[in-house]
Amino acid sequence: MYTSHxxxxxxxxxxxxxxxxxxxxxxxxxxxxxxxxxxxxxxILAQYLGKRTGPxxxxxxxxxxxxxxxxxxxxxxxxxxxxxxxxxxxxxxxIRGERRVxxxxxxDGGTSRGDFHEAxxxxxxxxxxxxxFCNNNQYAYSTxxxxxxxxxxVADRAKAYGMPGEIVDGNDVAAVYVAxxxxxxxxxxxxxxxxLEFKTMRMHGHSEHDPAKYVPHELLEEWKKKDPxxxxxxxxxxxxxxxxxxxxxxxxxxxxxxxxGVEFAEQSPLPEGPEVLEGVFAEEANxx
Amino acid sequence: xxxxxxxxxxxxxxxxAISQALDEEMTRDERVFLMGEDIGTYGGAFKITEGxxxxxxxxxxxxxxxAESGFVGAAIGAAMMGLRPVVEMQFADFISCAFDQITEVAxxxxxxxxxxxxxxIRAPFGGGVHGGPFHSECPEGWFFHSPGLKLVAPSTPYDxxxxxxxxxxxxxxxxxFEHKFLYRRxxxxxxxxxxxxxxxxxDVKRAGNDISIITYGAMVHLALEAAQVLEKEGxxxxxxxxxxxxxxxxxxxxGSVRKTSKAILLHEDNKTGGIGAEIAALLAEExxxxxxxxxxxxxxxxxxxxxxxxxxxxxxPKVSDIVGAARKLxxx
Ligand SMILES: Cc1ncc(C[n+]2csc(CCOP(=O)(O)OP(=O)(O)O)c2C)c(N)n1
Numbered sequence: 049m050y051t052s053h054x055x056x057x058x059x060x061x062x063x064x065x066x067x068x069x070x071x072x073x074x075x076x077x078x079x080x081x082x083x084x085x086x087x088x089x090x091x092i093l094a095q096y097l098g099k100r101t102g103p104x105x106x107x108x109x110x111x112x113x114x115x116x117x118x119x120x121x122x123x124x125x126x127x128x129x130x131x132x133x134x135x136x137x138x139x140x141x142x143i144r145g146e147r148r149v150x151x152x153x154x155x156d157g158g159t160s161r162g163d164f165h166e167a168x169x170x171x172x173x174x175x176x177x178x179x180x181f182c183n184n185n186q187y188a189y190s191t192x193x194x195x196x197x198x199x200x201x202v203a204d205r206a207k208a209y210g211m212p213g214e215i216v217d218g219n220d221v222a223a224v225y226v227a228x229x230x231x232x233x234x235x236x237x238x239x240x241x242x243x244l245e246f247k248t249m250r251m252h253g254h255s256e257h258d259p260a261k262y263v264p265h266e267l268l269e270e271w272k273k274k275d276p277x278x279x280x281x282x283x284x285x286x287x288x289x290x291x292x293x294x295x296x297x298x299x300x301x302x303x304x305x306x307x308x309g310v311e312f313a314e315q316s317p318l319p320e321g322p323e324v325l326e327g328v329f330a331e332e333a334n335x336x
Numbered sequence: 337x338x339x340x341x342x343x344x345x346x347x348x349x350x351x352x353a354i355s356q357a358l359d360e361e362m363t364r365d366e367r368v369f370l371m372g373e374d375i376g377t378y379g380g381a382f383k384i385t386e387g388x389x390x391x392x393x394x395x396x397x398x399x400x401x402x403a404e405s406g407f408v409g410a411a412i413g414a415a416m417m418g419l420r421p422v423v424e425m426q427f428a429d430f431i432s433c434a435f436d437q438i439t440e441v442a443x444x445x446x447x448x449x450x451x452x453x454x455x456x457i458r459a460p461f462g463g464g465v466h467g468g469p470f471h472s473e474c475p476e477g478w479f480f481h482s483p484g485l486k487l488v489a490p491s492t493p494y495d496x497x498x499x500x501x502x503x504x505x506x507x508x509x510x511x512x513f514e515h516k517f518l519y520r521r522x523x524x525x526x527x528x529x530x531x532x533x534x535x536x537x538x539d540v541k542r543a544g545n546d547i548s549i550i551t552y553g554a555m556v557h558l559a560l561e562a563a564q565v566l567e568k569e570g571x572x573x574x575x576x577x578x579x580x581x582x583x584x585x586x587x588x589x590x591g592s593v594r595k596t597s598k599a600i601l602l603h604e605d606n607k608t609g610g611i612g613a614e615i616a617a618l619l620a621e622e623x624x625x626x627x628x629x630x631x632x633x634x635x636x637x638x639x640x641x642x643x644x645x646x647x648x649x650x651x652x653p654k655v656s657d658i659v660g661a662a663r664k665l666x667x668x
Contacts, residue, residue, distance in 0.1 A: 071417075073413075103449060104448055104449050107447055107448050107449070108448040108449065112448065112449075113449060114449045114451065115449070116416065116451050121413075121416070121451075122445070122448055122449040122451070124440055124441055124444075125440075126436055126440050126441075129409065129436065129437065129440060129441050130409075130441075131409070132405060132406045132407070132408070132409020132410050132412075132413070132437065133409045133410070133412050133413040133416075133437075133441060134413060135406070135409070135410045135413065136409060136410030136411055136412055136413025136414040136415075136416075136417075136421075137413040137414065137416065137417050138413075139398075139410055139413065139414050140413065140414040140417035140418065140419045141417070142395070143369065143395050143396075143414070143419065144419075150413075162403075162405060163405050163406065163409065163436075163437075166401070166403040166405055166406025166407075166409070167406055167409065167410075169401055169403065169406070170400065170401055170403065170406050170407065170410060173401055174398075327446055327447045327450065328446070328447050328483050328484055329446065329484070329486070329508050329583075330446045330452035330453075330454075330507040330508050331507070332452070332507050333418070333452045333454045333507040334416070334418075334450070334451060334452050
């Protein structure tokens with residue numbers, strides 16, 4: 049299980065900037081995007097428990113869920129695989145003359161794969177309405193950025209493809225929103241793709257099993273102060289959108305929703321063994 | 337004779353049949369579009385899409401960067417959004433660069449989350465053209481083992497056209513293996529009306545009673561040639577052209593072997609782990625009772641496809657290999 053701990057602002061920021069009929073091919077730490085697209089805690093937990101009521105009906109687990117009707121493409125483990133796919137989604141929009149946008153991204157590690165580069169290049173050559181981001185949390189599993197690439201800013205890579213690359217504070221939801229909005233507007237206006245580097249820090253192990261002892265303690269301490277949720281709360285209080293009591297109330301409401309989700313997921317049936325045989329081939333194409 | 341009947345009776349090559357299928361499907365359905373290297377201005381390395389750019393424009397005939405994984409991935413995305421991409425591999429050999437997108441994304445998509453991927457990848461494959469190790473491969477075996485893909489490999493102009501149309505209309509990812517050796521070597525008169533060859537149906541290209549030879553692609557013609565030689569010796573071969581490799585038409589395969597009681601599996605892909613090995617296992621499981629002799633395989637040795645003429649001739653199955661195997665089996 050991959051958490052978005054310390055990186056929550058990214059998916060929440062970009063998914064809020066998109067229109068409903070835009071399509072997201074999310075990264076494996078983008079739970080916020082699923083929630084914004086209407087995936088309920090019950091559905092999500094059912095997915096994680098391998099229940100039939102999850103979006104993958106037990107065929108896949110973890111954050112590997114999607115729904116074409118809600119414009120969410122299921123994540124593929126092979127990092128960066130969905131980047132070329134997102135360029136094709138944008139290509140379909142462009143061919144049909146629709147003003148829709150595809151939004152996708154990968155981690156700092158994922159940008160080392162060929163598919164990242166092939167997608168960046170194709171998107172730029174054909175001026176596709178797609179936004180590609182990197183959420184640079186400084187580590188890929190245990191591998192620090194300096195062993196992943198010889199550059200300091202992933203955004204530099206955009207230049208090589210002839211598209212703008214922007215560095216964004218990934219822990220500031222407002223900054224993520226504003227930068228995403230700008231990139232989306234560019235894409236929608238037919239001006240082509242944008243690359244966004246969201247600088248952030250993974251505040252948890254790579255996944256649940258990993259204590260991440262390879263991350264220097266001081267680094268975590270430094271980034272703790274930049275916690276995106278606290279930062280967002282401070283901003284909203286400052287702007288007069290709420291106070292401490294209001295956030296406490298939200299916290300309680302969310303807790304109740306999650307508890308109801310847990311109950312739904314736990315009570316949901318598991319699939320039956322023979323269901324393994326279903327769905328290898330499609331009987332008809334999706335109506336979408 | 338009217339001009340119409342003259343036209344109708346005109347023979348077309350295997351290559352022209354593929355071209356016609358693409359053209360007719362693009363005219364029939366505006367969602368169909370093409371992607372690949374040098375398919376636009378140049379008309380494709382083999383000229384299958386010559387004139388298409390002028391006819392359909394640059395957004396339906398897309399010249400792509402040289403990046404097979406990237407453009408196959410893009411085709412998957414476009415297919416999920418409701419278009420019908422047909423991707424050209426310049427040579428089937430380069431499909432290895434797109435292996436991950438095909439096996440991990442396209443093949444598993446519908447199973448994992450119900451999103452169909454109606455796309456076709458055309459892969460010009462096969463040897464006999466002095467292409468050497470990187471322009472002669474038969475990569476179908478790699479994908480034969482990946483659930484979620486359909487695989488077809490036509491041997492005649494009729495099947496080439498009908499199967500390509502069926503592939504384009506299918507809601508699944510279909511790998512269409514077109515044999516380069518056949519492109520300009522075989523011709524046929526095709527029906528003037530629209531038709532498809534259903535995916536999943538083999539075709540008995542020659543009925544016979546003594547031995548079943550089960551094959552596909554260019555090897556079908558080798559089997560037919562061998563059958564003529566063997567006929568003179570009183571051995572009556574049945575030539576089963578699989579046409580579709582996945583899903584395999586087991587009914588036709590079993591039906592033929594139950595009739596003849598003897599089976600030879602012939603293919604141009606390497607012997608070990610090839611499609612013949614799978615069919616041999618199926619026959620052993622399902623038709624053991626009716627077999628009157630060993631199941632024989634004829635396939636190239638486990639080497640890359642070599643370049644030099646004597647090496648490639650040694651590598652590829654020959655009529656004499658089939659005749660020898662048939663004589664051996666006939667003795668049982
Ligand atoms: C192609 C590929 N190789 C290896 C893995 C195993 N793996 C999963 S996540 C991960 C690290 C990813 O790092 P990064 O892209 O920086 O994203 P992060 O997890 O740090 O958010 C690895 C190596 C994988 N999923 N895909």
